[in-house]
Amino acid sequence: MELRASSSSAMILTTRFLALFLSLGFQVVHAATTAQTKAFTCANGQTVSNSVCCALFPIIDDLQENLFDGGECGEEVHESLRLTFHDAIGFSNALHFTGGADGSIVTFADVELGFHANIGIDEIVDTQLPFIAAHNATLSTGDFIQFAGAVGVSNCPGAPRLNFLLGRPEAKEASPDFLVPEPFNTTDMILSRFADAGFDSDEIVALLVSHSIAAADHVDPTIPGTPFDSTPEIMDSQFFIEVQLRGTLFPGTAGNQGEVESDVEGEMRLQSDSELARDPRTACEWQSLMTDHTKLQQVFKAAMLKLSILGHNENDLVDCSDVIPIPPPLPSNAGPHLPPNTTLKDIQAACAATPFPHLTALPGPSTSISPVPPS
Structure with a gap:
């Protein structure tokens, strides 16, 4: 009996100890979770997960009012987004060059703006320089380029809310x-x-979502501001649909090298886009974005995050994504469609694994797509 009583007491003590241990463990986990999600209230009343991000709100106000024309999804947004790519893609494992998204395209503009691929980039660099100088106490040059791109995209209906990480050091070389x-x-x-x-290859297609709000000024200088799809003011899937229309490749001559004739008047096709849409390595991913706007947003956001931190350790940067404005939703009348007076017979489908989605054309006569006006 004594043995049984002793065993029972031991079991009770063990049970109580285990309950206390689990309770303390829960409190530790809860405290850690709370610490991770702790919110700081900035002077403007906004809350952020890290107090250093508060300094970014006045910069957003400056960009929206003075760079992006009061919050439009216009030319300066297109060019700022383009600049994020041209700066960040300066990264090469083969060459052991790990500059990436470091602002070198501005810091070493005398070198990089001379590259043929960067023709026309000087315009947005010149536009952003005063803003970079005004805010360099908070943002490095590389930070500013990626921040301006994320804020600009937030003006475009249908876009995802892009990430922004703070803390890139200044570029050391071109x-x-x-x-x-x-x-x-x-x-x-x-x-x-x-x-x-x-x-x-899937991430390449994802990055090309940017072309849904893009226009070309220098591929063919005779027609500046020519958009790549019929809805350059919103981020939707029309770019992926309309590039799939049949077109005629121009000869690679000066002035239109890399350009493909479009079946939609007023639009421009890039040779690279046209071929990626039809290549078996990318065609199915390309087609998958035509009717899945949620996927379009998700893959673009993920690819842009990866691009924006090329050359950096993510753990060395501060996540200030919660300061980026939330973009407007797609307009209620937006949706994947064929251009007026076209049918599925005008589509050059290229994905062998799945049928081309059943799309109908907008009603009405064909109209020429207007150029994107300069700021």
Whole structure:
């Protein structure tokens, strides 16, 4: 009996100890979780997960009012987004060059703006320089380029809320030439260049979501501001649909090298886009974005995050994504469609694994797409 009583007492003590241990463990886990999600209230009343991010709100106000024309998804947004790529893609495992998203395209503008692939980038660099100088106490040059891109994209209906990480050091040297892909590069060349920077074929397609709010000024200088799809003011899937229309490749001559004739008047096709849409390595991923806007947003956001921290250790940066404005949703009348007076017979489907989605054309006569006006 004594033995049984002793065993029972031991069991009770053990049970109580285990309960106390689990209770304390829960408190520790709860405290850690609370610490991770602790919010700081900034002077403007906004809450952020890290207090250093508070300094970014006045910069957003400056950019929206003075760079992005009061919050428009216009030319300066397009060019700022383009600049994020041209700066960050200066990264090469093969060359052991790990500059990446470091602002070298501005810091060493005398070198990098002379690269053929960077023709026209000088315009947005000149526009951003006063802002970079005004805010360099908070943002390095590399930080500013990625921050301006994320804030600008937030003005575009249908876009995802992009991430922004703070703390990139200043660039130490210029990027080597030939790291920025060009419209006349073959698909093999483009896939190889991106693989060297750590991107697979699906991620290349994801980054090209940027072309849904893009326009060309220098591919053919005779027609500046020519958009790549019929809805350059919103981030939707029309770019992926309309590039799949049949077109005629121009000869590679000066002035239109890398350009493909479009079946939609007023639009421009890039040779690289046209070929990526039809290459078996990228065609199915390309087609998958046509009717899945949620996926389009998700893959673009993920690819842009990866691009924006090229050359950096993510753990060395501060996540200030919660300061980026939330973009407007797609307009209620937006949706994947064929251009007026076209049918599925005008589509050159290229994905062998799945049928091309059943799309109908917008009603009404064909109209020419207007150029994107300069700021």
